[in-house]
Amino acid sequence: MRRPDAVVVIPARDEARRIGACLRALAAQRLPEGVAFTTILVLDRCADDTADVARASRLEDLVVVEAPPPGGVGCARRFGMERAAALLADDGLIACTDADTEPAPDWLATQLALVAAGAEAVGGVIELAEHDLDGLPPEALERREARAAERFARVRTADPSAEHHFFSGASMAVTAGVYRAVGGLEPRSALEDEAFERRLVTSGVRIARSAAVRVRTSARTTGRAPRGLARDLELGGWLARNRFEGKDYTLARALAARRASDTTISVVIPARECGATVGGVVRMTCGLALDAGLVDEVVVIDGNSRDDTRACAAAAGARVVEQDALLPEHGPALGKGDAMWRALAATTGDVVAFLDADTADPDPVHLLGILGPLLEDQALQFVKGTFARPFLDGDGALRDHEGGRVTELMARPLLNLHVPQLAGFEQPLAGEFAARRALLEALPFPAGYGVEIALLIDALRAAGLGALAESRLGTRQNAHQPLRELGAMAYAVLCAVEARIGDGRAVGAGLVQPWAGGAVRDVPLVERPPLAQLAGAVRNAGTAGALS
Numbered sequence: 001m002r003r004p005d006a007v008v009v010i011p012a013r014d015e016a017r018r019i020g021a022c023l024r025a026l027a028a029q030r031l032p033e034g035v036a037f038t039t040i041l042v043l044d045r046c047a048d049d050t051a052d053v054a055r056a057s058r059l060e061d062l063v064v065v066e067a068p069p070p071g072g073v074g075c076a077r078r079f080g081m082e083r084a085a086a087l088l089a090d091d092g093l094i095a096c097t098d099a100d101t102e103p104a105p106d107w108l109a110t111q112l113a114l115v116a117a118g119a120e121a122v123g124g125v126i127e128l129a130e131h132d133l134d135g136l137p138p139e140a141l142e143r144r145e146a147r148a149a150e151r152f153a154r155v156r157t158a159d160p161s162a163e164h165h166f167f168s169g170a171s172m173a174v175t176a177g178v179y180r181a182v183g184g185l186e187p188r189s190a191l192e193d194e195a196f197e198r199r200l201v202t203s204g205v206r207i208a209r210s211a212a213v214r215v216r217t218s219a220r221t222t223g224r225a226p227r228g229l230a231r232d233l234e235l236g237g238w239l240a241r242n243r244f245e246g247k248d249y250t251l252a253r254a255l256a257a258r259r260a261s262d263t264t265i266s267v268v269i270p271a272r273e274c275g276a277t278v279g280g281v282v283r284m285t286c287g288l289a290l291d292a293g294l295v296d297e298v299v300v301i302d303g304n305s306r307d308d309t310r311a312c313a314a315a316a317g318a319r320v321v322e323q324d325a326l327l328p329e330h331g332p333a334l335g336k337g338d339a340m341w342r343a344l345a346a347t348t349g350d351v352v353a354f355l356d357a358d359t360a361d362p363d364p365v366h367l368l369g370i371l372g373p374l375l376e377d378q379a380l381q382f383v384k385g386t387f388a389r390p391f392l393d394g395d396g397a398l399r400d401h402e403g404g405r406v407t408e409l410m411a412r413p414l415l416n417l418h419v420p421q422l423a424g425f426e427q428p429l430a431g432e433f434a435a436r437r438a439l440l441e442a443l444p445f446p447a448g449y450g451v452e453i454a455l456l457i458d459a460l461r462a463a464g465l466g467a468l469a470e471s472r473l474g475t476r477q478n479a480h481q482p483l484r485e486l487g488a489m490a491y492a493v494l495c496a497v498e499a500r501i502g503d504g505r506a507v508g509a510g511l512v513q514p515w516a517g518g519a520v521r522d523v524p525l526v527e528r529p530p531l532a533q534l535a536g537a538v539r540n541a542g543t544a545g546a547l548s
Helices: 019-027 050-056 073-087 107-116 138-158 176-182 192-202 229-241 251-261 278-292 309-315 336-345 365-376 405-418 451-463 483-501 541-545
Strands: 006-012 037-043 062-066 093-096 101-103 121-128 172-175 207-217 243-245 265-271 297-302 319-322 351-354 382-388 433-436 468-475 511-513 519-521
Touching: 006 019, 006 073, 006 107, 019 037, 019 050, 019 101, 037 050, 037 073, 050 062, 062 073, 073 093, 073 176, 073 192, 093 107, 093 176, 107 121, 107 172, 107 207, 138 229, 172 176, 172 192, 176 192, 192 207, 229 243, 243 365, 251 278, 251 365, 265 278, 265 309, 265 336, 278 297, 278 309, 278 365, 297 309, 297 336, 309 319, 336 451, 351 365, 365 382, 365 433, 365 468, 382 451, 405 451, 405 483, 433 451, 451 468, 451 483, 483 511
Parallel strands: 006 037, 006 093, 037 062, 121 207, 243 468, 265 297, 265 351, 297 319, 382 468
Antiparallel strands: 093 172, 101 207, 121 172, 351 433, 382 433, 511 519
């Protein structure tokens, strides 16, 4: 039996709506007489009728196979490429595309011609389907184009003959001989095409990036891989639509939105040893809002302060509650997150806003900026605040962008690696945020400093990226912790993320401090359950602990 000249590999997961167009485009390929190709469609845990739609397409020489465990696009693509390599001679072409992609009519013929001229790997231009672009903001496409220009410049530095920068699963090809020689494609959960490109380059294989090889792919933002074009477009759309300027929300504007939405609002301020600042936070940030009727209550949750935190907060107009007096059946509060969780049960607002008590330069925009978007857009569920964070050094000089050390060294790298949908948040650890009560009561609360990043990740999973937003609140100056204190905070953040993305093998414990003779610092890692799961969760539980 004659070997095919090429094998097209297509991984697919629940692509019944799109696979037909892809296979029709392959059936319409214009090839020289006598040239034959096989198509391998690799089903990746499909729960729809992708296979039935594919078989009904009647594409000649179509093979439909199931990907082996554990699944994922990289595993499926590798499985198909390995099957393809087994069918081909060394000069045969393994050509990959995606199930939501339509190759141009000369896609295969052009790649085969390039191989005949000596190419060993080929990358094709990826165009976005015009019918999918209507829902994308221009800024998302501009961001993609800017990133493409940067990547093309890097590619041209290494290969001046390159006509574009693309080498992706939607259009990448390699000869079977080269595929075998470099050890094949790694079965990664995502970005397996980028890893394969690096493997080819480090093996000395030149990629022919020809503008004559073209495909059109979906511009959807709901891709099933954790990385890739869909996620990138989703993030670009979020950056354009879900970033707000807090200064745009005046008290009058917020009041009008509250009346229109008939929303009640609670403000919670966890505090411990904040006597020097908490009064200013209550007066400057919440005073006008409370007097004007924008917010229904301002509650300071005190963490057994030994200074005058309670008296200062009460004098400024807040209701003060001792954290241990709330939900006492759960024992003493273990940290900031625990206090926030208890405060949720002690308040009644439809929207709950959290503010930090140690802000040295409070401003009404810190509250208005996180409430405004929620009040005006009922689709939003969670709004995070972000600040410029200068660092005040020992000489009294401010150094721009030097604050937020745990964010930059721990939280941001973790999110980029494991939860890239949240990579657009400037300050994922900001203590200023507002959310709808129904969402907050459905989420667990880590007891310690991991609470902010945990709520952000869990809110994403519960409500989706489109329901999350970030509001710029200006500049914030607060006390900077010693580096060794930040280590405990970073550890709590790491454990909170690991609990959400890990495989369960990493078990958090105390933090060993070798400079203290190997002493173990207790870092609270307990997580309080969603309040919605607690039978008879106490409402207005703070009444018993009020000081004034």
